[in-house]
Amino acid sequence: MPEAPRLILASLSASRKAMLAGAAVPFEATPSQVDEAALKVGFSGPPAALASTLALAKAQAVSSQQPDALVIGGDQLLVCGGKIYDKPRDLPEAATHLRTLSGQTHELVTAVCLVQGGAPVWTHVESAHLSMRRFSEDFLQAYLAAEAGEILHCVGAYRLEGPGAQLFTRVEGDYFTVLGLPLLALLGALRERGVLAA
Ligand SMILES: Nc1nc2c(ncn2[C@H]2C[C@H](O)[C@@H](COP(=O)(O)OP(=O)(O)OP(=O)(O)O)O2)c(=O)[nH]1
Numbered sequence: 001m002p003e004a005p006r007l008i009l010a011s012l013s014a015s016r017k018a019m020l021a022g023a024a025v026p027f028e029a030t031p032s033q034v035d036e037a038a039l040k041v042g043f044s045g046p047p048a049a050l051a052s053t054l055a056l057a058k059a060q061a062v063s064s065q066q067p068d069a070l071v072i073g074g075d076q077l078l079v080c081g082g083k084i085y086d087k088p089r090d091l092p093e094a095a096t097h098l099r100t101l102s103g104q105t106h107e108l109v110t111a112v113c114l115v116q117g118g119a120p121v122w123t124h125v126e127s128a129h130l131s132m133r134r135f136s137e138d139f140l141q142a143y144l145a146a147e148a149g150e151i152l153h154c155v156g157a158y159r160l161e162g163p164g165a166q167l168f169t170r171v172e173g174d175y176f177t178v179l180g181l182p183l184l185a186l187l188g189a190l191r192e193r194g195v196l197a198a
Pocket residue numbers: 010011012013014015016031032058074075076077087153154155156158159160161164178179180
């Protein structure tokens with residue numbers, strides 16, 4: 001049995017690192033330095049295609065430096081009312097995002113891919129749909145104060161595994177997909193490539 005390749009996560013995402021570590025996946029993490037904003041400008045395809053494109057770009061950027069490794073790329077977009085939302089830049093923008101999402105159901109489109117030798121060997125996209133309740137302004141201010149250090153790293157300005165759970169009345173889809181990685185599909189792909197035991 002040939003030795004399994006080194007596994008690298010091309011991401012800064014604390015959530016993605018935590019999910020892989022929690023699943024006992026042996027990996028290293030390297031940021032991709034990809035300019036996501038530049039890739040998003042003028043993109044006209046569906047959100048799933050954009051998320052896949054971004055995930056692939058991140059993985060290929062790291063793979064070009066580490067061609068023998070198996071590189072994981074991920075990306076997540078939030079879509080609501082036909083508009084794609086980026087991670088909030090600051091707390092006022094997080095508040096604006098949450099007020100807009102309140103009382104609506106939004107979609108998290110989460111892409112993951114594997115790249116080796118600069119070429120994609122596996123890609124996967126999953127969505128989850130989250131119904132956010134209408135909350136009071138008092139609740140929102142207390143939530144922002146409590147989560148200020150965390151939510152600017154999250155595309156929806158919430159951590160579902162944390163106080164963000166109080167925002168929702170319903171979540172449809174895979175929990176890990178919400179947190180930023182279709183983990184169960186990725187684990188299957190890693191088993192197929194001998195990185196994890198079957
Ligand atoms: N802990 C947590 N993180 C979440 C949740 N929902 C979304 N996220 C995070 C996962 C990702 O880190 C981030 C989505 O943004 P991106 O896909 O652009 O990844 P990010 O910029 O964080 O890292 P990367 O581009 O991969 O270096 O939002 C959640 O419910 N809990």
